[in-house]
Amino acid sequence: EIHIKEPIEKEVNPRLLPGELLLCEANMVYKYIQEDGSNRGTYGKLICTNFKISFLDEDSASDDNEPQFKNKIIGENDITLQCVDQIYGVYDEKKKLLTGQLRKYPDKLIIYCKDLRVFHFCLRYTKEEEVKRIVSGIVHHSQTPKLLKRLFLFSYASAAPNNTDGRNQTVMFDTLEDWRDELERTKGNVKYKAVVTNEGYRVSEKLPLYFVVPICVSEENILKFQGRGIPIWCWSCHNGAALLKMSTFPKEQDDNTSQMQKAFLDGIYRTISNPPYELLKTEDLSSSLPSLQDIQTAYTRFKQLFLIDNSTDFWATDVKWFSLLESTNWLEIIRRFLKKAIEVAECLERQHSNVLLIEESATDLCCVISSLVQVMMDSYSRTKSGFQSLIQKEWVTGGHSFLDRCNHLHKNDKEEAPVFLLLLNCVWQLVQQYPPAFEFTETYLTVLSDSLYVPIFSTFFFNSQHQKDTNMTAESLKTQSGPFRFLTVWDWSVQFEPKAQALLSNPLYAEKPKPDKSQRKTTRFKHQRQLSLPLTQTKSSPKRGFFREETDHLIKNILGKRIGKFIINSSDEPHNSFREFYDSWHSKPVDYHGLLLPSIDGPEIKVWAQRYLRWIPEAQLPGGGTIATAAKILDLMEEVQSLQVKMDEEHSQAVSRDVQAVPMLRNSARLSSLFPFALLQRQSVKPALPTSTWKDLEDEDDLVKRDDEFVDLSGDMS
């Protein structure tokens, strides 16, 4: 039964962005408040535009209770078309997935979103005509294949010419200088060079315009197989060892071609295993890590655990929660990626060897591992701009197929895999294990993950730099009205007011102390960790020398034999060296600006509660959660700052004494653990009570039936 609040026929105007067009609408739609079994909710208008699905609440206009953390582009009741995960229709209490053409129209619409929100709309009071139009409109625009040009990105960019530069310290890696600066920053410029070979995309449309290769690799080599089989530089470690990646050749039927490819690869390996290059270790990621398909399957199961219809669902799944979680395999995948990243870090840091990551396209698993390694080893990647630059370098410019992996265009479901989300989930593990080490907060990671589905930024809506460039050129010719430029997600002011942006910065983060200028001559900043590593590190150098001699010897004498044999595949390494590295690091105090290794033991890998539980009212802790302590720190920081202002005034003998009061303290006890996402306004005072808790302890039957004490009380009574 519905507590019918007389719907007021009041015109609510949708808030549209430049270039946004209203496609269809329906009035008298009833949106349920997802809280309890009751059918509480509000009437309003449901619309669908070329950008979003939006519910226009009749009350919302009068709502002056502005939340502290508000997205300027996407409101509480807005769902971008790309954010829609699945749409279900309810027909006589039965749920049915809606995909293409509809014959019958449902009484109720349930929209599951990729940011894990769930919307329930009742259409029983809506005119039949409008139901047809809105349901087919929503399904069509959000669930069926689409042309790239029909992405809102393009209409928005042409309607709202963007003159802001939006770079804000993030290195975009779209110029040669950006790569040269990165080489210089990591002191990789001795052995590696940025090349212009791909200008005009002569080499490959998958590769960025500019990239970095070992100095000894010739232009001819790069061009030979469209950049395949070429080690491409990702990053150099403080000790000179480098992290490289390489895309492999597609499986070749023709024997001749595969012979040629093999010979080519042997040549490349030979060149880069020679001095001045370090010992080379290869890491074939496609054989040692879960596949894209595994990742996709795991995540699909995992997210389902959080897309909850109602309270009964929540408690029903609570009983077997841990085994349900485990059966998705998602946390195990996170663990395996973190473990692999530690292994790579060990090779670089302790064994001083170069690591070459190998994958067919080198744009999926390679991106996860290389980014994780850098986050762990390079404290710059743990600052906000450093992390953003890293995403630009490895993912955006690096050629990760965001469009296909997110399936933004619904072109091919088989290409879909949440690879970037996997990275964010892995980074979150580090963020929660080492709170002071990151300049950004988990909220930052959460809103970044949400931004994957906001098609006003170009960042996550192209498969490659080439695709973006060609489309941009075409559009510029068409519009001819000033420069055609897309927005980048790194311009956070587009989505958030400064006050909300403050929640993206970590108050616990302490900047790396600037090295004293007078000490600059000591070339490398040595990390504390590095100094405290076990002595085996020095032993590795004679071994390296020996290896090299052996290599030369072999090459001279048994030329033609597969060189792969004497390149160590790091997965063959004894497990012990990893364990020793891991344990020895963990037994020392943490240097938050040095090497950071995640703990990967079972209890340490956790569910990213903020992202996954944020919309579930049952999971809310009013006045609790980590936000409670974070808010206290922010309060205290404000107080300290205001004291500072007062002191300055005292110094300058300013007139306005006493006027400045301590700023209004946030009442931290009233913030919900779901802050800053779900709001507390709907909170009831009633505690959440499990509705299904009883579970049989089959295996302990005899114990269960026993009394606490073996005393026959009946004796007392006679």
Next chain:
Amino acid sequence: MASSSTPKYNSNSLENSIKRTLKDGTNWEQNEEIPRLPGETRVTDKDVIYMCPFNGPVKGRVYITNYRLYLRSVETDPVVVLNVPLGVISRIEKMGGASSRGENSYGLDITCKDMRNLRFALKQEGHSRRDIFEVLTKHAFPQSHNLPFFAFANEEKFSENGWMVYNPMCEYRRQGLPNERWRVTFINEHYGLCDTYPSLLVVPYNATDDDLKKVAAFRSRNRIPVLSWIHPENQAVIMRCSQPLVGMSGKRNKDDERYLDVIREANGQISKLTIYDARPNVNAVANKATGGGYESEDAYPNAELFFLDIHNIHVMRESLKKLKDIVYPNVEESHWLSSLESTHWLEHIKLVLTGAIQVADKVSSGRSSVLVHCSDGWDRTAQLTSLAMLMLDSYYRTIEGFEVLVQKEWISFGHKFASRIGHGDKNHADADRSPIFLQYIDCVWQMSKQFPTAFEFNEQFLITILDHLYSCRFGTFLYNSEFVREKEKVTEKTLSLWSLINSEKSKFTNPFYTKELNRALYPVASMRHLELWVNYYIRWNPRIRQQQPNPVEQRYMELLALRDDYMRRLEELQITNNSKIPNSSASSASPSQMMSHVQTHF
């Protein structure tokens, strides 16, 4: 790094003194480096090999006193130290025989109550382990050897007297009792009514002492319904008791029925009295066979009964055993989550918390007073009432308030600490042992984890309580009831754990604590929020990171210090400015300097 470069001859440094003693290993007898409490005496010492499950065999020397087992390694860097109160020892076994082959296969295997095992290898020659085995057994299990607990020999001095923390009269007065509906009775002054209850009880004003005696006949072990807590506003109460003696024949007792009605009426309510039976329904039914049972609807038409499905002490003991199997010595690598689930430990925690939330909510919503019982009312009942009180009354979330709560609901109301823990008793397989109090502290930890600003005490406080639950250094948790404690003169002859804690409160204080009065605090009893208390259950594993001190806490403390410093300086500035009224801008340190100081922090 800086410390390693400090001159070696700094004689004050502890590190150096250890190194010195290591060098002349022959001088063991004069060694005074072993920590010793006043009243603690050396018994014996011996060269052993400590079979560390994490780092392999460690050569060392073990020292046994009447309080602890202390091991220090030799020839290792850093020095490995074990400091184990004998009270935590649950079982000592000999491993291997005189003819055992293989390295380090002959020695002692010690099972502890605090989630670890210790293994020492000894030399096989000359029955070398017999003495140490005997000495250890004697001092670890003093009750089985007619020896007193160490608590009676402990001569420590503290600035605070923990025995003064709990005064039942003061606590009831704090709750606004007695009042016109509730009275204090001394009927149990000499434990004549019930020998497992405290001497002072709060009962309905309208029930006479004679009534109480009649009710006692119908309640298991005479544990009659008495008041635990009263809501300051709506006057609804939490009552505790044991099961009614219904038996197979379905016996009734008019006095008990009337007594429950008197309780129901005491807060002026019209609705039914809510009875929470902590047991699963089937167990309550099964208890009839041994003379127990539950309140039937026929006999108690004005009461509503709910079962809370919490299992018995044996199930909890097995559950903890399984938990130990997956975390010690090695943390289960693969399938961690399903392994954890199969222990059911967190599921039990969830049920206990869920029960307590129901009790608290019922009272707080003001619709009804509640009566809580299980079988005897000293295990599950204590968990439920004390957790509900913690949720409803913010006083119990302070350090002192929590001490009062434990002292009242657990110690004075006869939770059988001696039987459940087996203090000083060699019978490690005793079926009476069960981690009920540990489970309760775990629930409290879960709450403090969910609400990090709501508790005045920190995690260390809870861990310290658990450590001394076993240590027998204090009298606090010794014996089963107030009656026995009085007989043994515990408050005169031993020290209270609260003396230790209250003498260094800052160590146990949560800096984030925000005092909030009258806010009901309901945890979310969902597996999504419950987690394994790694810092307790897996604390012996060096691979599990324990960030001590917690960086968030540390940062907050720094900011607090900075604020206090600024406030002091501001005050100074204001005084100087006020004294030399017109021109003083040139004086004192430059403000910009301070500004930059703070900014580097942010």
